[in-house]
Ligand SMILES: Cc1cc2nc3c(=O)[nH]c(=O)nc-3n(C[C@H](O)[C@H](O)[C@H](O)COP(=O)(O)OP(=O)(O)OC[C@H]3O[C@@H](n4cnc5c(N)ncnc54)[C@H](O)[C@@H]3O)c2cc1C
Ligand code: FES
């Protein structure tokens with residue numbers, strides 16, 4: 245039996261909605277239907293954080309809080325969750341939440357547009373920490389606020405307010421924790437959702453089999469994971485999505501597990517969930533994920549969505565390709581696994597067939613050392629102009645045993661530089677080999693000029709990134725000599 249109403253907690257109040265428009269955003273619903281106007285619209289594309297709300301899910305008997313951009317989350321994605329807006333933060337006696345009070349005390353409450361979003365992002369951050377965690381560093385706080393822009397550049401008082409939050413008393417959410425968990429568990433998320441309204445449909449199956457069947461029945465439907473790409477199609481490009489199939493309720497798709505000699509990442513696994521495991525195995529890859537969007541985008545956005553979307557400037561693919569990752573595709577009961585590099589056929593054209601979907605991505609946990617670098621105009625919350633990933637292994641005598649190079653932003657698809665690899669494998673890892681590699685890159689890559697960078701800038705950067713990988717993987721004395729020369 246499927247359900248057609250969506251059920252969630254708004255603050256602490258249970259809500260059941262029938263006849264939901266699957267394309268309506270949480271932001272529009274809050275402001276237009278509920279008159280909860282504390283949540284603001286700045287950009288409507290997930291960039292500014294003015295619309296930040298917090299979602300809480302029950303996981304392993306605990307509440308897991310995440311900040312999300314209400315402007316690009318569709319209403320049915322709330323099903324089974326607690327939605328917390330800035331209006332819900334006050335305490336039992338109406339007092340300001342400790343986060344709000346800290347903002348007032350440190351003059352961090354500057355304009356009405358950005359402040360609710362900053363408060364919500366800080367609130368989510370404070371709820372993600374436990375009493376036993378060491379004090380957050382300034383870098384931790386900046387990460388939590390990466391997705392919130394203040395146009396008057398008044399970040400200093402906001403950071404001062406964040407510093408003041410190092411220790412905080414229990415808030416209303418701690419006091420009501422067990423009631424909230426009990427209320428969420430009553431919402432029945434084990435039933436598939438099937439919504440039909442205004443000529444649009446939204447299906448959220450709960451098993452892999454049901455998902456495969458749903459996608460075969462509606463092969464032209466838009467598959468939905470975190471909606472950090474799809475949401476913008478609706479809000480910015482005004483392309484309504486008449487058939488949506490939400491993949492995020494299928495437990496297998498959110499798993500991260502060891503699978504033989506690989507780390508298996510379920511396609512609907514979010515950046516937030518995958519970050520720690522990936523960062524431990526490949527620190528540069530962890531840093532790359534830390535720079536994807538802001539905390540709100542990483543809380544919803546998935547690695548599977550990045551890979552399937554197939555943008556030539558998607559950030560995870562060069563790193564995944566350099567590490568030799570494979571991708572499992574499924575249509576009905578049929579499955580096939582391909583090297584990720586073979587998935588990309590042309591500009592935004594992938595090997596995905598109608599009715600097919602991505603199940604997981606296997607990243608070999610070989611001895612390849614990964615270096616990867618994202619080059620963008622801003623360090624945080626920006627799209628790459630070039631992304632270079634270099635996976636390396638050396639013989640005992642420092643000749644190159646294995647080398648896999650992949651770039652984003654250098655072609656119509658995320659692409660390996662195979663000729664360059666061939667020019668360098670078996671050679672000593674020294675300056676002459678790097679120079680030969682740089683020359684090979686110039687022959688092999690044909691970047692385009694666009695608003696992010698010119699073709700010549702991109703090529704120079706790609707060559708310099710090879711040099712950077714060399715310097716970083718070379719003994720400090722040699723690296724210093726190299727730097728002296730250049
Ligand atoms: C403010 C902002 C900042 C961003 N910054 C970055 C950035 O720094 N780097 C970057 O690379 N990207 C960035 N993005 C883009 C986006 O966040 C990523 O591409 C993200 O990984 C998409 O994942 P998702 O789960 O949200 O995908 P969705 O939006 O749900 O889906 C994206 C596409 O993938 C398809 N899809 C999803 N899952 C599957 C599946 N399992 N099988 C088949 N098809 C599937 C969907 O049908 C859709 O075509 C940013 C986006 C925003 C809004
Ligand atoms: S309105 Fe700017 S992120 Fe949502």
Ligand code: FES
Nearest residue numbers: 355358394395396
């Ligand atoms: S706080 Fe809104 S512009 Fe700075």
